[in-house]
Amino acid sequence: MFRKCLLVLCACLMSVPALAGERQITDLLGRTVTLPERVDRMILSEARLLYILMPLQKDDPFAHVVAWSDDMERADPDTYFRLAEAFPGTVNRLPRFGHPGKVTFDVERALTLDAQLVVVNQSYYQLWQENGTLDKLDKAGIAVVFVDFRDEPVANTGPSIRILGEVLHKEKEAEAVNTFIEQKMARVNERLRGLADEERPLVLMERASGMGDCCRVFGPNNFGHFVELAGGRNWGSDKTRALSLDINPEALVTEPFDLIIGTGANWQLAYPEVTSINLGYAADSDNLQQGLAALSQRPGWPAIDAVANRQFYGIWHQFYNHPAWFAAVEAMARWMHPERMQGIDAEADLREYHERFMPFAYEGHFWVKMQ
Known part of the structure; x- marks a missing residue:
């Protein structure tokens, strides 16, 4: 018992x-x-x-x-x-x-x-x-x-x-x-299907533009991967396999960049000394243009063809760790291949994402082109 x-x-x-x-x-x-x-x-x-x-x-x-x-x-x-x-x-x-x-x-x-x-x-x-x-x-x-x-x-x-x-x-x-x-990315992939290597523009993808000394570029992951998904060639992928790498600005002057894209956010509240593209929910267009203009005057940058041709863009830094990263790919694909991306509106898709999945409304600016 x-x-x-x-x-x-x-x-x-x-x-x-x-x-x-x-x-x-x-x-x-x-x-x-x-x-x-x-x-x-x-x-x-x-x-x-x-x-x-x-x-x-x-x-x-x-x-x-x-x-x-x-x-x-x-x-x-x-x-x-x-x-x-x-x-x-x-x-x-x-x-x-x-x-x-x-x-x-x-x-x-x-x-x-x-x-x-x-x-x-x-x-x-x-x-x-x-x-x-x-x-x-x-x-x-x-x-x-x-x-x-x-x-x-x-x-x-x-x-x-x-x-x-x-x-x-x-x-x-x-x-x-x-x-x-997945549905948003499937549309982008379909539009870029059959894109030849020679149709892919060379992109300098700068990490945290204006945060510290110039310049830090993305390797093949994160924003570097976004560039490839958007139909471009990420310059930094040939320089490092790491997430990012510090580059001497003198190395950029002779490169034939078709576009330069820098990430930015409203960092000046915490770091008032930085020059950044203050993208995000509180961004205004005039301030964004001032940020791009200031970054374009860094030593050696006025001599870069993409800057002189105003092919200098900014995009919200936090897309690099956000489920809405698809909108960054859409926006960059539109810059690189406007004819293929007709009918795809990155801002409308980002707004829809907020309506369906975010606890607050969409507002502000999350990318910008130098005027």
Whole structure:
């Protein structure tokens, strides 16, 4: 009798995880992650991971967030202010963690917040493994899910949305936004089908124009990949396999660029010393032209043919880690191949994305051509 009772007790103990409603998902790195059936308390190791959450729960993207990082206030103040207007109580009180690549993640603080999950971009996996953060979080019973919205946004944003959709039981919403992006890109791909190599213009894709010394160019991923998808040749792809590379401006003068495209955002609030193209929700056209004009006067730049020919463009920097990256491809494809892209309106598509998936309305300017 005693043995029978002991066996029953052991069976009950072994079934505790199932009774507690635990489940397993696979993150972007292929790691099996055990989660509670309902995730109500997550930490975003970067605030801009909210870009992925917004289309999943546009009515309240903070519904399951108990803390985030401090990067959005500096890197994308326009979006931060829109969120603060829409959710003032939440944005103003939400605890901040430091940047995951610059400070050690505070596991003890995460415990005081009763966090169940930390969402992290995959680029920090090795760092968090080496500095012991992953081990500490595991011992604390806090799950970690790795996604990617920046290193390879074309390949990984969709799966990352799907993973977070699974985490939050928002699978239908994840499928809706991924289908939307796929449909927009399918039109671009169809229009550019059969494009010959000699029809692809040479593009200098500058990262964060005016932020620091000139110049940093994109390699074959991220905006460098966007250029290729838009029907261009990304100059930086032949210079580096990394995300970006610093280039001496003297190396640019003799290159036969057909277009120069610089990324920009409203960085002057946090970094008043920079010269940038203040694209975003608060942008106005006069200020954007002033930004392009100032950047075109950097040492050596007036001698670049694409600048002299006013083939100098600006585009919103945050497309590089945003599900709406498709709009950047559409806009650039229109600049490079206007005859093929007739009928495709990047601004209308970006506006539709906001209407369907964003918690605030579309406004401002997200790309510009030098006049």
